[in-house]
Amino acid sequence: MVDLIKKAKELIETSAVKVVIGYEEGTGNKTRALFVEKTEDADRLIFDSRCVQNLAAYITKKEIKDKGKMAIAATLPVMRSIIQLASEFQVNDSNLLVLGITPESKLVEFANLVEVETFVHQYQIEIDARNKEMLDKLEKMTQPERWKFWIDELAPCFKCYACRAACPMCYCSRCTVDFNQPQWIPVASTELGNLEWHLMRAIHLTGRCIDCDACYNACPLSIPINLLTKKMLLDAKEHFGGYQPALKGDHLMSTYKPDDKENFIQ
Template identity: 80%
Template sequence: MDDLRKRAKELLEASAVKVVIGYENGTENKTRAIFVEKPEDTGKLIFDSRCIMNLASYLTKHEVKNKGKMAVTATLPVMRAIIQLASEFQVNDSNLLVLGITPESKLIEFKDLAEVESFVHKYQIEIDVRNKEMLDKIDKMPASERWNFWIKELAPCFKCYACRAACPMCYCHRCTVDFNQPQWIPVPSHELGNLEWHIMRAVHLAGRCVDCDACYNACPLAIPLNLLTKRMLIDAKEHFGGYQPAIKAEHLMSTYKPDDKENFIL
């Protein structure tokens, strides 16, 4: 933590960055984002196991990125999100510096995003055991039971879109659900409206989701909507040889090859 504060202070003093995005203590033992712009405020920065929010969501936010070059405290899921964002031209070396935190909670310096990418590629995205078990259980359900499972789980959703807001990959200026000419997704949070929203969200994240669980952690109603994106990751692995964010990548959902398997077309 001292290393992090020291480095953040140096960067701000040297004007190498305009803002350091990190974590600070929040309410009731939670942590939250802090945007440090003055060297004397770097003492507020913290890092510990409670820091699970994906700060990459802020890197595409208008009022944050307009401050100038950003440095961000980045754990492995945050770094993965950054690489995916770089591949989609949302961040680059001129506007972002990564203050990496290794899975062993050590500060690691990166010269550029290419170095971040190499670090990220040392680790595979693995779905945790508890969620894997849940996904297996859902897979084994007969179609009607699976349908009812999702209808019931999605029923409480009131479409606050916290899942979208907290997702680093949901940076679109105008989301599909915000269009009304034509209207693709029903606005009311009734059965059909909720179902279509969550399916659309999951499919837009196929081959982009870095499995950080920001959507699930953000949901005020604790809907297990991350199971949908986790399932997409498994599908990406089975059908397209896995998924690892890369700066120069062929995107899973927007790349066509003549020898692509078509066994998923019913």
């Protein structure tokens, strides 16, 4: 991506930013994150359809933040993550410059996060057909069937926490599972403990997850944990009206409407 390389070089040269986060060619036909701090490294930047890792996971990482102002090559999911992170006061215009990559693989420059937000809001978060089908299949199952499905699916989880590490929204310096007073979720990988962990993860991401699938892509065992957050996303849409990350405004799960509808409270 010539435009991106040129822009990265310019930003580093003029010291507008200290580091540009983008993708480079990896091993095994994979791409991976590249941190450009010297202009000559910018030539390694690439962008193509394989670049799916959500780079926003790096912008809250201490080692990267400590470098100074960052620029980030951001696809639509990355931009959504950034807006959500900004709304949670994790990034702002003074420490982050977004180099947007449109769904048509065009570089767009944004002066500030408000412009990013405007851009992002042109697109709806859509759940792809394959996952939609899976969700439908699960909905149609009976309760014991669903229980069996999830216990079986989550049984292999060995709690490497790659899902958490890859998720831009999981930036807490101390996760609930790292607390031991009380120990909410067992440290060891157990049938119920695994379910508890993924339930907790899904609920903490409700109204925050922007459906980038980073957790699923990171899972070394390909457990479909993204179905949980997708389900939450769809439900949030159904109950509380569409969901788009926004710089200002209430967070879905930390607000309420006096007329929120439900049908199960006696």
